[in-house]
Amino acid sequence: MRRILLIWCLMIGGFALSMRAQEVELRAPSKVIAGAGFAIATTGHGSATFYLVGPNRALKRTIQLGQEITISGNDVAVSGLYQAIACGSPCANTTFQVLPSAPARLSFLLHPSRVPVSSGNAINATTFVFDRFHNTVLKSAKVDFHVSLPDGPTMTRTGQTTRGITWFEMGSTAKQGRLQIIAAMGETAEPRVIQQVASDACGLRMTAVPAGRYVKLETSAIRDCAGNPLPDGTIVSFTKTDNAGRSTIDTPIKKEKATAQFELTGRARISVACGVALGNELEVGGRP
Amino acid sequence: MKTIFALALIIATAVLLAAGWVQAGGMKLRAERSAATPEEAVHALMADIQAHNWDHAYALLDHANDLQQADFVREVAGSDGSLRTYSSLQTYEIWPVHVEASHATIRVRMNWSSAVGSLDEVRDLSVVQDGSVGRVVWPKPNFANVPLQVLPVNYLRWDVIGRRSDDWGAGSVDTPQVRIISMNAVERPTGIVILGEVENEDTVPAYLNVSATLLKADGSQLAQQDTFDAIAHSLLPKQVSPYRIDFPGYRLQDVKSVRMDARPLLVPASADPVVAIENQNIIKDALGRSILKGSLLNQSGQVVNIAQVLGAFYDSSGKVIWVSDGYVDQALMPQGPVPFALDIPPDVATRVHSYHVVVNHYAAPSV
Amino acid sequence: MKPLILASTLFASACLLVAHLRDTSIEVRAASLPKVILNAESITPRAIEQRTGEMVTHNYAQAWQDMAACVETNRTDLVNDYFTGEAKARLTHLISDQRKSGLRTHYEDRGHEVKAVFYSADGGEIQLEDRAQVEVQIFDGQKMIYSSASPRKYLVLMTPGADRWYVRSLESVGDETF
Numbered sequence: 001m002r003r004i005l006l007i008w009c010l011m012i013g014g015f016a017l018s019m020r021a022q023e024v025e026l027r028a029p030s031k032v033i034a035g036a037g038f039a040i041a042t043t044g045h046g047s048a049t050f051y052l053v054g055p056n057r058a059l060k061r062t063i064q065l066g067q068e069i070t071i072s073g074n075d076v077a078v079s080g081l082y083q084a085i086a087c088g089s090p091c092a093n094t095t096f097q098v099l100p101s102a103p104a105r106l107s108f109l110l111h112p113s114r115v116p117v118s119s120g121n122a123i124n125a126t127t128f129v130f131d132r133f134h135n136t137v138l139k140s141a142k143v144d145f146h147v148s149l150p151d152g153p154t155m156t157r158t159g160q161t162t163r164g165i166t167w168f169e170m171g172s173t174a175k176q177g178r179l180q181i182i183a184a185m186g187e188t189a190e191p192r193v194i195q196q197v198a199s200d201a202c203g204l205r206m207t208a209v210p211a212g213r214y215v216k217l218e219t220s221a222i223r224d225c226a227g228n229p230l231p232d233g234t235i236v237s238f239t240k241t242d243n244a245g246r247s248t249i250d251t252p253i254k255k256e257k258a259t260a261q262f263e264l265t266g267r268a269r270i271s272v273a274c275g276v277a278l279g280n281e282l283e284v285g286g287r288p
Numbered sequence: 289m290k291t292i293f294a295l296a297l298i299i300a301t302a303v304l305l306a307a308g309w310v311q312a313g314g315m316k317l318r319a320e321r322s323a324a325t326p327e328e329a330v331h332a333l334m335a336d337i338q339a340h341n342w343d344h345a346y347a348l349l350d351h352a353n354d355l356q357q358a359d360f361v362r363e364v365a366g367s368d369g370s371l372r373t374y375s376s377l378q379t380y381e382i383w384p385v386h387v388e389a390s391h392a393t394i395r396v397r398m399n400w401s402s403a404v405g406s407l408d409e410v411r412d413l414s415v416v417q418d419g420s421v422g423r424v425v426w427p428k429p430n431f432a433n434v435p436l437q438v439l440p441v442n443y444l445r446w447d448v449i450g451r452r453s454d455d456w457g458a459g460s461v462d463t464p465q466v467r468i469i470s471m472n473a474v475e476r477p478t479g480i481v482i483l484g485e486v487e488n489e490d491t492v493p494a495y496l497n498v499s500a501t502l503l504k505a506d507g508s509q510l511a512q513q514d515t516f517d518a519i520a521h522s523l524l525p526k527q528v529s530p531y532r533i534d535f536p537g538y539r540l541q542d543v544k545s546v547r548m549d550a551r552p553l554l555v556p557a558s559a560d561p562v563v564a565i566e567n568q569n570i571i572k573d574a575l576g577r578s579i580l581k582g583s584l585l586n587q588s589g590q591v592v593n594i595a596q597v598l599g600a601f602y603d604s605s606g607k608v609i610w611v612s613d614g615y616v617d618q619a620l621m622p623q624g625p626v627p628f629a630l631d632i633p634p635d636v637a638t639r640v641h642s643y644h645v646v647v648n649h650y651a652a653p654s655v
Numbered sequence: 656m657k658p659l660i661l662a663s664t665l666f667a668s669a670c671l672l673v674a675h676l677r678d679t680s681i682e683v684r685a686a687s688l689p690k691v692i693l694n695a696e697s698i699t700p701r702a703i704e705q706r707t708g709e710m711v712t713h714n715y716a717q718a719w720q721d722m723a724a725c726v727e728t729n730r731t732d733l734v735n736d737y738f739t740g741e742a743k744a745r746l747t748h749l750i751s752d753q754r755k756s757g758l759r760t761h762y763e764d765r766g767h768e769v770k771a772v773f774y775s776a777d778g779g780e781i782q783l784e785d786r787a788q789v790e791v792q793i794f795d796g797q798k799m800i801y802s803s804a805s806p807r808k809y810l811v812l813m814t815p816g817a818d819r820w821y822v823r824s825l826e827s828v829g830d831e832t833f
Contacts, residue, residue: 051756051793053760053793055745056744056746058752058753060757083801093801112462114491121776124776126775126779135826136810136826138832163772163810165773167700197491233446234525235524235526247564247567249564254443261587263566274526276487456740456823551817
């Protein structure tokens, strides 16, 4: 009886030992920096299957329990939650967070590409800060915006990121031309250029010169209210109304002026418009 | 025996040939080509035009007005890559307007099948009796006789250069700023029509598509369509185009709201050619239909192969109540006026207070 | 012989029925979008339009639905519909790795409480904080090697396309982030 009991105890003990031999434990740092290699400590004996699953990773390899598992920086380049799993029998796992590394890249959006002059808060500059692995840098970072205006000196505005984003708005100035903004953070700089363009035509006027049975029309230099000439190619509409009906010519501005020619068959009324801006009206033709 | 057999074969062949000729409409064609009466004369002419049988067609005409065959063919068959060169006469209707012993006026309505759909043309043709044959007096076409000259063309041209980047946050250029300046949903016998105007508010040319989505009371989509060719797709800076979107078979009572979407693209463009739209007038045509007629004058030096005319019609409050579009089947030669006409529905014509016409043009690339 | 034939027929029919039921249930799962509740009360610098908010909510839910389908079946064909940029590249890489390793991931999506925190003045970008209730199970073949039902937090960046909003960045973040 004693012998049987002893054998039985030895069996139970051996079984327990063998179970203990398969107990696996993984220990990883709770936080890791993206791109930085590290090691995961393991306990147990024998071989096991190791898995590393993250936002863009799903690795599987065979390991020896009791030894450290080396994780290369490339395998944890993307920030986020990772699961390290080792399956002997049963499986054990640990979870760790990979944090973004130091800021290294800027995504800088500057809108709109063409902004009418003298428009309040029309220009929007938004910057996103990333590390070299395209992870959003959550820690607040300082971004400088160097603004070069067409009609003024360069000025600098500073923004602090919140959740990786900083932004600002500004109005366009009265003079048309190239506006450059450089978003800079440390060694990284991203330049962007937009155009300040003339706004709607202001004080649109035309003159008429009879030329035989035709009348030649020409506008004065077409400018906006701040004196900026409207760009060449902008459409100006001339409309003639007479007994024969209505005639229209949509013609583009060339060298700040628009010209057109109508055939006159009697008294006519001629008007001019550019977009929503209306110009003067003329009565031409007929008997004086 | 052999002779009888041979004769029988010849007779049988002749009978079969005659039957085939009759089956193929030979009798009808003979009647059409007989040209004994004014209607028959016009029928014969139309049949030859349909068959592109220009020599025979020209032979049926009265040559008193010194019409040259080349001019006749140029007008009827088209030239210079015009829409008419890609068209064929599909059907025609003929009816007499005025008939006397020696001359008659015959109205013909021709339906041309073209690359952009069917085009209607109505003409009143004079027919004079020449013995037992009627001869059609085809009006001499008035082609513009522009003297040889050098025309400098220095209108602005826009090009888009550089690589289009898909990298978000990298340098890029915004698409053109366009604005739908008006929208009016109307119910017609055929369905719902969305009308309005859109403006390119930017300083660069835009290629534009406008679409509309009809929404039900619960906010779900009932139907979606876009303008197809009822818009001038290429808009230069500050240019305004009318648009029309058709929803056949739908009723306004089923629609809670309409969602509009204008999608512009940055494209290369040229400010040339400039096409003047002259002598616009709303009149009744020969069939009593209200039309807006006028003429197009190509003021540049390049040929405009295909021109499309779009007209927005406004009521007294300035609201867009109809948008018509039509293609001109003649090429616009430099400095030569070409007539156009736009249909206006009868119920709309009574409410039209003013209108605005734009020209869309397609030119074959120059060599 | 007859009983054998009858038994075989019954067995085959049962297998087909089970397979069909399994397919139906997947379809039912795929057809229903995860629940997303969007709160835009503290959004800056501009308010979000009603219609935009609805679209963002709907498209974000569709993105999660597609992602769950992709990582479960290791298919990349759904990745293009609601993902772009870095988020699309990372998801594609994950699926590729899973295929090589024989792994798959199952998401049991129990809903998202989303707070919109940034909407750019020109309407080109929107940033969201997502508190997600997602149960994650990882399988190696048929063997489940990991399971977790802990709530997760995500920082999301969405940008507009021609007819929808795309997820450009989907980053899981620690509890202390928000």
